[in-house]
Amino acid sequence: xxxxxxxxxxxxxxxxxxxxxxxxxxxxxxxxxxxxxxxxxxxxxxxxxxxxxxxxxxxxxxxxxxxxxxxxxxxxxxxxxxxxxxxxxxxxxxxxxxxxxxxxxxxxxxxxxxxxxxxxxxxxxxxxxxxxxxxxxxxxxxxxxxxxxxxxxxxxxxxxxxxxxxxxxxxxxxxxxxxxxxxxxxxxxxxxxxxxxxxxxxxxxxxxxxxxxxxxxxxxxxxxxxxxxxxxxxxxxxxxxxxxxxxxxxxxxxxxxxxxxxxxxxxxxxxxxxxxxxxxxxxxxxxxxxxxxxxxxxxxxxxxxxxxxxxxxxxxxxxxxxxxxxxxxxxxxxxxxxxxxxxxxxxxxxxxxxxxxxxxxxxxxxxxxxxxxxxxxxxxxxxxxxxxxxxxxxxxxxxxxxxxxxxxxxxxxxxxxxxxxxxxxxxxxxxxxxxxxxxxxxxxxxxxxxxxxxxxxxxxxxxxxxxxxxxxxxxxxxxxxxxxxxxxxxxxxxxxxxxxxxxxxxxxxxxxx
Amino acid sequence: xxxxxxxxxxxxxxxxxxxxxxxxxxxxxxxxxxxxxxxxxxxxxxxxxxxxxxxxxxxxxxxxxxxxxxxxxxxxxxxxxxxxxxxxxxxxxxxxxxxxxxxxxxxxxxxxxxxxxxxxxxxxxxxxxxxxxxxxxxxxxxxxxxxxxxxxxxxxxxxxxxxxxxxxxxxxxxxxxxxxxxxxxxxxxxxxxxxxxxxxxxxxxxxxxxxxxxxxxxxxxxxxxxxxxxxxxxxxxxxxxxxxxxxxxxxxxxxxxxxxxxxxxxxxxxxxxxxxxxxxxxxxxxxxxxxxxxxxxxxxxxxxxxxxxxxxxxxxxxxxxxxxxxxxxxxxxxxxxxxxxxxxxxxxxxxxxxxxxxxxxxxxxxxxxxxxxxxxxxxxxxxxxxxxxxxxxxxxxxxxxxxxxxxxxxxxxxxxxxxxxxxxxxxxxxxxxxxxxxxxxxxxxxxxxxxxxxxxxxxxxxxxxxxxxxxxxxxxxxxxxxxxx
Numbered sequence: 001x002x003x004x005x006x007x008x009x010x011x012x013x014x015x016x017x018x019x020x021x022x023x024x025x026x027x028x029x030x031x032x033x034x035x036x037x038x039x040x041x042x043x044x045x046x047x048x049x050x051x052x053x054x055x056x057x058x059x060x061x062x063x064x065x066x067x068x069x070x071x072x073x074x075x076x077x078x079x080x081x082x083x084x085x086x087x088x089x090x091x092x093x094x095x096x097x098x099x100x101x102x103x104x105x106x107x108x109x110x111x112x113x114x115x116x117x118x119x120x121x122x123x124x125x126x127x128x129x130x131x132x133x134x135x136x137x138x139x140x141x142x143x144x145x146x147x148x149x150x151x152x153x154x155x156x157x158x159x160x161x162x163x164x165x166x167x168x169x170x171x172x173x174x175x176x177x178x179x180x181x182x183x184x185x186x187x188x189x190x191x192x193x194x195x196x197x198x199x200x201x202x203x204x205x206x207x208x209x210x211x212x213x214x215x216x217x218x219x220x221x222x223x224x225x226x227x228x229x230x231x232x233x234x235x236x237x238x239x240x241x242x243x244x245x246x247x248x249x250x251x252x253x254x255x256x257x258x259x260x261x262x263x264x265x266x267x268x269x270x271x272x273x274x275x276x277x278x279x280x281x282x283x284x285x286x287x288x289x290x291x292x293x294x295x296x297x298x299x300x301x302x303x304x305x306x307x308x309x310x311x312x313x314x315x316x317x318x319x320x321x322x323x324x325x326x327x328x329x330x331x332x333x334x335x336x337x338x339x340x341x342x343x344x345x346x347x348x349x350x351x352x353x354x355x356x357x358x359x360x361x362x363x364x365x366x367x368x369x370x371x372x373x374x375x376x377x378x379x380x381x382x383x384x385x386x387x388x389x390x391x392x393x394x395x396x397x398x399x400x401x402x403x404x405x406x407x408x409x410x411x412x413x414x415x416x417x418x419x420x421x422x423x424x425x426x427x428x429x430x431x432x433x434x435x436x437x438x439x440x441x442x443x444x445x446x447x448x449x450x451x452x453x454x455x456x457x458x459x460x461x462x463x464x465x466x467x468x469x470x471x472x473x474x475x476x477x478x479x480x481x482x483x484x485x486x487x488x489x490x491x492x493x494x495x496x497x498x499x500x501x502x503x504x505x506x507x508x509x510x511x512x513x
Numbered sequence: 514x515x516x517x518x519x520x521x522x523x524x525x526x527x528x529x530x531x532x533x534x535x536x537x538x539x540x541x542x543x544x545x546x547x548x549x550x551x552x553x554x555x556x557x558x559x560x561x562x563x564x565x566x567x568x569x570x571x572x573x574x575x576x577x578x579x580x581x582x583x584x585x586x587x588x589x590x591x592x593x594x595x596x597x598x599x600x601x602x603x604x605x606x607x608x609x610x611x612x613x614x615x616x617x618x619x620x621x622x623x624x625x626x627x628x629x630x631x632x633x634x635x636x637x638x639x640x641x642x643x644x645x646x647x648x649x650x651x652x653x654x655x656x657x658x659x660x661x662x663x664x665x666x667x668x669x670x671x672x673x674x675x676x677x678x679x680x681x682x683x684x685x686x687x688x689x690x691x692x693x694x695x696x697x698x699x700x701x702x703x704x705x706x707x708x709x710x711x712x713x714x715x716x717x718x719x720x721x722x723x724x725x726x727x728x729x730x731x732x733x734x735x736x737x738x739x740x741x742x743x744x745x746x747x748x749x750x751x752x753x754x755x756x757x758x759x760x761x762x763x764x765x766x767x768x769x770x771x772x773x774x775x776x777x778x779x780x781x782x783x784x785x786x787x788x789x790x791x792x793x794x795x796x797x798x799x800x801x802x803x804x805x806x807x808x809x810x811x812x813x814x815x816x817x818x819x820x821x822x823x824x825x826x827x828x829x830x831x832x833x834x835x836x837x838x839x840x841x842x843x844x845x846x847x848x849x850x851x852x853x854x855x856x857x858x859x860x861x862x863x864x865x866x867x868x869x870x871x872x873x874x875x876x877x878x879x880x881x882x883x884x885x886x887x888x889x890x891x892x893x894x895x896x897x898x899x900x901x902x903x904x905x906x907x908x909x910x911x912x913x914x915x916x917x918x919x920x921x922x923x924x925x926x927x928x929x930x931x932x933x934x935x936x937x938x939x940x941x942x943x944x945x946x947x948x949x950x951x952x953x954x955x956x957x958x959x960x961x962x963x964x965x966x967x968x969x970x971x972x973x974x975x976x977x978x979x980x981x982x983x984x985x986x987x988x989x990x991x992x993x994x995x996x997x998x
Binding site for chain 1: 893898899900904908911912915916920923924927928930931934935938941942945946977980
């Protein structure tokens with residue numbers, strides 16, 4: 001623990017930089033944005049180092065009453081810590097990815113991204129219900145602008161869809177929050193997490209929160225905004241969308257839905273399993289037939305998020321921990337895959353798979369990076385995804401063997417679509433002259449991808465570093481859910497002994513005689 | 514209570530009437546060239562009146578009642594009057610820059626605004642059906658003329674006529690309701706009516722309540738009595754539209770609150786359903802109607818209908834918290850409207866003509882980044898997206914509704930607000946995503962810029978710093994209203 005309010009500082013640095021960058025030139029804004037995000041990265045490292053594993057549940061807490069019952073309440077547990085770390089790691093990479101790709105209205109672009117960083121960290125650090133809502137909702141504005149101004153050809157449709165889908169989801173959550181505060185008399189999230197809401201009310205409260213998080217996650221069938229948003233957004237927008245914004249949905253489940261409404265969560269668990277199974281199988285199949293690289297990765301994100309939700313709603317430690325690791329791993333790997341697409345998009349300005357081919361010949365370094373992240377996305381051992389997916393599936397197996405069986409097919413399908421993509425883009429003959437003439441990675445691109453490789457390997461080989469901070473929090477959540485946990489269909493049950501034969505019974509009786 | 518005390522309580526109204534009458538004589542004598550001096554004097558009168566009203570903020574109880582219960586100068590009225598006088602002053606300040614280029618700056622404009630403000634002050638202070646009606650008509654008659662201020666403009670004349678015909682109809686309906694209410698309660702005093710009407714309402718008395726609500730729904734332009742609003746907002750000169758979008762809304766809503774909660778305070782069940790229906794219809798129709806609009810003023814008209822719907826949710830709660838939420842919402846709404854209309858006033862093409870079409874502001878963020886940013890803030894604020902201040906208004910209203918146990922109403926209302934977000938986003942999209950139409954010429958005006966800047970600061974996240982003070986004042990005002998009930 002450290003004396004000064006580090007979380008507020010982490011929020012303030014990008015916010016101030018965002019305002020300042022509006023007044024700068026294009027190049028100045030780029031450097032300022034990079035500097036500010038790197039400062040936040042350093043602060044993130046400091047935060048991690050001073051986080052006491054096994055210490056109090058909520059650390060770095062700040063409480064400042066603001067107005068009308070609102071308070072500036074910040075604080076993190078291990079779950080929030082890892083997600084904040086993911087955010088601050090991805091942000092400088094996003095700025096770097098936009099260095100040359102964004103040429104028009106650079107100061108505004110950088111301002112939007114920096115503002116988004118503030119809001120994303122704010123979502124994970126907020127300890128006041130309404131502060132969380134404000135951060136959660138305000139994030140729509142910069143992302144709407146990023147997609148709409150700097151996006152592709154069909155950006156307007158995508159930006160509208162993104163905004164309205166997510167808004168409709170979250171406004172219902174606000175009504176539920178108002179009711180909760182009215183009922184419990186506090187806006188303090190840690191207090192609300194242990195408050196026992198009446199079981200009857202939990203049902204619709206859970207549904208209101210579910211509407212918001214399911215859209216954000218996104219779960220089938222409300223996932224359709226994601227492929228559109230991903231395809232149209234600029235590379236960095238996709239990275240931050242896949243890397244962090246989707247994680248807000250999972251974070252919402254783990255912070256609100258599960259601990260605040262455990263009974264309702266158990267009641268609706270079959271619904272979540274059903275939607276997740278559909279998501280895993282159906283969106284994987286959809287990903288197989290995509291012609292657009294970004295769309296393919298977007299659908300694969302939906303499938304991976306299906307594994308997350310199924311792990312979250314398995315009501316045991318493996319499932320919960322696994323979901324958290326999948327979220328972190330997916331943040332790194334999907335972000336990196338979008339960067340890989342961005343690298344070749346910057347050269348050829350098309351995302352169509354058939355326009356590429358044989359890149360292994362002229363871009364060997366790129367082919368290596370791309371292969372690494374393809375393998376990581378499939379969930380190869382020694383990469384981060386393996387750890388998470390294994391734990392999640394092990395978790396759900398204890399509750400529903402059928403769900404586990406169906407979700408495992410998603411891993412196979414995942415291998416199919418990712419390998420198919422990789423083969424078409426990187427292997428084979430060089431079909432197109434312009435694709436064959438593309439230069440290999442330059443230093444900037446190398447520097448963007450290398451940290452993600454390191455993080456993915458680290459998380460895959462020694463996941464303890466990432467699981468340790470959140471272990472106590474997951475255990476607390478697990479204990480909170482214990483009373484509501486649904487019955488398992490996997491545990492070995494004692495069989496009824498076979499009825500003894502008459503002869504044997506007679507013998508026994510006889511011997512007694 | 515002596516006359517002296519009563520006359521003391523209505524000091525603000527005395528100032529406005531005296532100023533209005535004197536300035537009218539000056540205008541008649543000196544002609545249009547005195548317009549500037551009259552405007553300055555009118556604003557000074559409004560400031561002086563506000564200074565008197567300011568003392569009444571937070572006042573409550575019997576000592577606020579003047580002229581034997583016909584008039585109340587309580588905290589509730591004071592809160593509303595401050596907003597009304599502010600809106601009137603803004604309407605006077607923004608006018609010269611609009612009228613002068615067409616040579617239409619007439620000396621009676623500030624005088625009419627003064628009389629309208631006086632009438633609205635009477636409306637919010639009225640505790641008697643007769644005072645109510647006098648205030649309403651004084652305001653309306655001035656407003657009809659204001660709508661038709663551009664005499665050579667067909668649209669303006671049409672707006673004035675339409676406003677007059679439908680306004681007269683609404684007044685008739687209101688008057689009919691008032692006569693029924695008087696007939697069944699035996700009094701025109703709100704408190705006396707409240708005492709007389711309780712328990713099972715006679716059919717005639719119920720009709721009285723319904724007709725009075727309908728008449729007032731016309732004035733606040735709640736659906737289905739909103740038809741005049743888009744035409745009048747579009748046709749009226751923009752400074753007048755700024756005025757119409759703000760002051761009469763405050764006055765009519767506050768009047769509606771006083772009538773429903775004081776006169777019909779014991780009959781909440783009789784009017785609650787009507788208010789809920791008006792509210793949901795206004796939210797939905799206001800949002801759907803705006804989608805197809807291509808004129809900015811029309812769009813803002815539909816947005817005002819939509820916003821009235823949200824305010825009625827607070828009234829439907831029928832609690833002090835609900836009233837205070839409506840008052841907070843009104844404050845935010847008034848400033849958002851100032852920003853929106855001041856921005857529209859600053860949109861001019863190279864010939865100095867006003868630009869009102871949505872297509873003409875395409876790509877505004879490239880040519881006039883600051884102006885576009887303010888308009889975008891207005892839109893996001895109207896849509897209620899945090900962290901802009903518009904979110905706070907919706908938040909307190911929904912909070913009051915949920916606290917009063919009206920969760921379904923709040924849920925439907927907030928879900929419908931997403932429809933509204935669609936067209937607010939459209940304006941942002943046109944300004945930020947589309948290629949510049951290059952129609953808007955650089956225009957600048959100290960008065961407009963100042964109003965734009967102040968209201969932009971209020972609706973920005975900085976506005977949240979005011980919530981403590983604003984909530985306190987609004988709570989006092991609401992308490993004053995319930996004290997008389």
